[in-house]
Amino acid sequence: MIGKRAFAILLLTVGVTGGFNTSEACTNVLVTKGASVDGSTIISYSADSHDLYGELYYWPGREWPEGEMLNVYEWDTGKYLGQIPQARKTYTVIGNMNEHQLTIAETTFGGRSELVDTTGIIDYGSLIYITLQRARTAREAISIMADLTEQYGYYSSGESFSIADPNEVWILEMIGKGSENKGTVWVAVRIPDGYVSAHANQARITTFNRKDKENVMYSKDVIKFASEKGYFDGKDDEFSFADAYAPLDFEAVRFCEARVWSAFRNVNSEMDKYVDFALGKSDERLPLFIKPEKKVSVRDVQNIMRDTYEGTPLSMSQDPGAGPYSAPYRWRPLTWEVDGETYFNERAIATQQTGFTFVAQMRSWLPNPVGGILWFGVDDANMTVFVPMYMGMTSIPENYAQGEADLLTFSWNSAFWVFNWVANQAYNRYSHMITDIRKVQTELEDKFELYGPIIDEAAAKLYKANPEYAKAFLTDYSHEQSRQTVDKWKKLGEFLMVKYLDGNLHPEKNGVFLRNEHGNPAHAEFPGYSQDYYKRIVEETKDRLKVLDKKYY
Numbered sequence: 001m002i003g004k005r006a007f008a009i010l011l012l013t014v015g016v017t018g019g020f021n022t023s024e025a026c027t028n029v030l031v032t033k034g035a036s037v038d039g040s041t042i043i044s045y046s047a048d049s050h051d052l053y054g055e056l057y058y059w060p061g062r063e064w065p066e067g068e069m070l071n072v073y074e075w076d077t078g079k080y081l082g083q084i085p086q087a088r089k090t091y092t093v094i095g096n097m098n099e100h101q102l103t104i105a106e107t108t109f110g111g112r113s114e115l116v117d118t119t120g121i122i123d124y125g126s127l128i129y130i131t132l133q134r135a136r137t138a139r140e141a142i143s144i145m146a147d148l149t150e151q152y153g154y155y156s157s158g159e160s161f162s163i164a165d166p167n168e169v170w171i172l173e174m175i176g177k178g179s180e181n182k183g184t185v186w187v188a189v190r191i192p193d194g195y196v197s198a199h200a201n202q203a204r205i206t207t208f209n210r211k212d213k214e215n216v217m218y219s220k221d222v223i224k225f226a227s228e229k230g231y232f233d234g235k236d237d238e239f240s241f242a243d244a245y246a247p248l249d250f251e252a253v254r255f256c257e258a259r260v261w262s263a264f265r266n267v268n269s270e271m272d273k274y275v276d277f278a279l280g281k282s283d284e285r286l287p288l289f290i291k292p293e294k295k296v297s298v299r300d301v302q303n304i305m306r307d308t309y310e311g312t313p314l315s316m317s318q319d320p321g322a323g324p325y326s327a328p329y330r331w332r333p334l335t336w337e338v339d340g341e342t343y344f345n346e347r348a349i350a351t352q353q354t355g356f357t358f359v360a361q362m363r364s365w366l367p368n369p370v371g372g373i374l375w376f377g378v379d380d381a382n383m384t385v386f387v388p389m390y391m392g393m394t395s396i397p398e399n400y401a402q403g404e405a406d407l408l409t410f411s412w413n414s415a416f417w418v419f420n421w422v423a424n425q426a427y428n429r430y431s432h433m434i435t436d437i438r439k440v441q442t443e444l445e446d447k448f449e450l451y452g453p454i455i456d457e458a459a460a461k462l463y464k465a466n467p468e469y470a471k472a473f474l475t476d477y478s479h480e481q482s483r484q485t486v487d488k489w490k491k492l493g494e495f496l497m498v499k500y501l502d503g504n505l506h507p508e509k510n511g512v513f514l515r516n517e518h519g520n521p522a523h524a525e526f527p528g529y530s531q532d533y534y535k536r537i538v539e540e541t542k543d544r545l546k547v548l549d550k551k552y553y
Contacts, residue, residue, distance in 0.1 A: 006108035025049075025255075026107040027200040028162040029347045030289075030303055032169045033364070034194035037297040041164045043300050043515065044359045045096060045105035046381055050332070052355030053407040054416040056389065056400040059133060061092040061099060068348060074155065075125020082121035083203035090133040095358060099391055100136040101166045101372035103360040106127045108174075108500075109203045109256075110230070111158030111246035112167055117176040120153030127154075128161070138163045138170050142188045144218055146173065150183040158201040163188075166364035166371060171288070172199060173205045175245050176222060176223060185225050187218040188243045189288065197289040197294060198263040200349070204288055207239065254280045255334065255347040255440040258314060263347060265312075266304045267292035275313060299449065300374060301359045301509035307349040314346050320536060321345065322347050323527040327430035328382075339482055350382035354426065355416075368392075368469055370459045371406040376400065379419040381436055385444050385485050388452070392474035397482035415486050422493045429500050432527065436499070440492045444485055 024221040032041035047054070067341065068086040073079060080513075103145025106124060122130070126268040127145055135141035141163050158175035174186035181218045181294070187205050191197045192215075197204075208216050226232040226244040242248070248257070259279040261394065265271040268290050274418065308328035309315050317326040329352050330345035337343070356378050363371035377384030377398070405411035442462035455477055463470035499506050504524040514522040528534075 001368060004162045014306075022463040025201050025347065025351075026105075027259050027305070028105045028107055028160070028198060028265070029304055030162050030164065030169050030171065030191055030197040031051070031296050031301060031400075032191050032193045032195055033167065035196050035292055035296055039363070039365070040298070041166055041169050041362045042296070042298060042301055042359060043103050043105050043162045043164045043169070044305050044357070045162070045434065046305060046349070047355045048351055048353055049355055050353045051407065052353075053402070054356035054406070055402045056095050056356070056374075056376055057093065057129070057397050058095075058396045059090070059093045059129070060394075061090050063089055063132070070130070072121050072123075072126050072130075072152075072353075073125045075129075075321065078121070081155055082125065082152070084121060084130075084148075085472040090114055091136070093132045093391060093529050094391060094393060095237050095356075095376060096128065096132065097360050097362075097372050097374050098132045098135075099368055099372075099389055101137055101368050101391060102137065102141060103162075103362060103374075104130060104132055104141060105162040105163050105360070107160050107199050107200055107201045108156070109158045109160055109246045111203060113157065115176045115245070116157050117153045117155060117182065119179050119184070120149070120155035120176065122148050122152050122154055124156040125463070126155075129192035135449070136165075138165045138168045139217075142170060142172055146184070146186060149174070153182045154184045155220050158203060160201075160203060160300070160552070162199070164360070164362060166362040166505075167373045169197070170204060171199065173203050173241055181225075183219075185219050185222040185245070187222055188216070190215040191289050194291060195289040196264070196267055196292050198260045199449045200256045200259035202248070202260075204257075204260070204286075205241045206288070207237070207284075208241070208270045210236070248285070250280045253277065253345075254344070257286060258309075259307075259347065259349050260286055262307050262309055262314070263304050264290055266307065267296055267300070268296075269293065278314060298359055298361050299445070302375065302381075302386050302445070304378075305349060305359065307359055307383060309346060309348050312316075314348075316346050316348065324429040324533040325429050326530070327427055329427060331380065344508040349381060350421070351428070352380050353381050357384060357386075366456065366460055367463045367467075367470075369467070369474060370456055370463060376414040377419075382424050383423045383434075383441070384419055385441055385481050385489070386448075387447050387478070387485050388455075388461070389482075390474040392463075392471040393478050394475050395479075399482050399486045412490070415482070415489075416524050418486050418489050418493065422489055422496065425500075426492065427497050431530075432500060432505070433446050433496055436491065436496060440488060443489060447483065 025048045027046050029044040034037050035190055040464045059145040061145045064086045069083045070086040072081045097103045111225055131144050133139050135144050148333050154176040161172040162171045169191045174184045174189040175186055215250050231244040258278040261274050316328040317553050335344045361373045372391030375386035375387040377386045405414035410417050456546040459470050459474050505527045507522045507525055516522050
């Protein structure tokens, strides 16, 4: 296999997708213009993989010579899949958004395993990043994605894609047709304006209106192929894409649809009526989209991506697996056996193995370089900071580019490694450290929210006068906020190390550690464990650790 650094350079040269690793078990939230506070369209994404190094991708747009070929490598593994003709013109892509404010995200639902085409050239990751370099709108992206897989075959399993431009938000669900049949079967549904949707590794489009050409697109054989394969036997109007190509089971509900339920209940309290479905105890499945109780902001979506089921029957912070510090995390594997019975851990939206996460904001009333913001974070969404990356940037902030670091090479210059360093401290003292983390996280994101309108106004005025000046301004701003964020997070990590050294707690006030009247460190406090945890210890050990009222002499 080609070396990773050399491979990354090759990708930039030929203009194809980057990344070596898998995005398994991800979550997307989708918000339409009429459902958002300011008229933005919004899509969120968490690239959740144990093997993914979190970085911000970048492909500058350019003109290509006629006859140029594009080498395609599988996003998950780096495996060479083949060549396709390069487009004569490609657009600039930053992360998962392009210069036209088109954004594409995904979650893998897998579906029927026999439908994977092992001879295909296009995998789901390549499909996203190649399309972003070629499409300007969501509808155009759907057509290009269908054409690419039809011509060159689809190498991946079933996939749900979130596709949005500044005006429309769509869900596209797609699966291959096996190695004997090139192409895909798929259906795309536009989320009605004023509504919110989500998906999380389970196909969600059931029945759809084939006559509604304005809001529904689909492959011509999506029903016929299912009938031929024996996946569906009924009237066409009764056809359900999800039930035919990715039937629900307990794990699909509890590990996947439950995350959708949790996202929905964050914007509409009426969704609590589906709690039994989320628990795997009811067949009353969730709707594809819902109307929020109030308009949704970017900060709202960021907080949804931090959700760990707190305040619900699926909360992970209350059972013994939470440990002495109520951690809402569980190390893998997801399921395990005891005495021949299988048990499981909950799978929340926020998870420790996230490589990168973002909330994409697209705004139709602003010039594209100003209107498109990728609020980007690395590592666990619960403990990351969403930094504004404007689409007008002409380069990537050093801390968020790959640089010399990767998943096996630590670097203090890497945002990914700095955020992981802090989070991995917190996993062992969660209930104590999360308060300190939340304080700095909120301080930084409050600043971005406060600066946002000022930056937008200045950049829009600059853009009218000179678009290149506006891009330089936005590049400087995004780079500087990225640098300040990583520096602040390093200091946070140092603070946590000192404050909680060796299980103690060193007293501090407003971030300054206290000293005694002699100038030495104030005496350490011993916070111990919670009363509930001590009770669990007693229940487990009985009287073995009990202090006896006994004298020996």
